[in-house]
Amino acid sequence: MTMNKKLMCTLLAAAALSTLSGCRSSDSSPRGEPQPTAVRMMKPRVDSIAERMEFPAFIRAFHEVRLNARVDGYLKKRSVQEGSSVQQGDLLF
Secondary structure (H helix, E strand, O other), X not given: OOHHHHHHHHHHHHHXXXXXXXXXXXXXOOOXXXXXXXXXXXXXXXXXXXXXXXXXXXXXXXXXXXOOOOOOOOOOOOOOOOOOOOOOOOOOO
16 A cells, blocks of 8 residues: 555544544433523613714705705895794795
């Protein structure tokens, strides 16, 4: 046999033995009731809660209105403040 075939046979035998050795059952673990798991206890902490939070987002109105002029000219007076609520029939400009 050549050196490569001997090495290959040795590696295959070692792999087979290591695979088979993992299949044996070990009687070292006791059977019966499982042991209770240790749990770490902590007391609750009283702390203040932030009333203001910042998020990386934009707030957008659910209903949005855009006013576009249909005629040429200049506005002389704005009758409503930007951002205020308006009702149907209110004078805007």
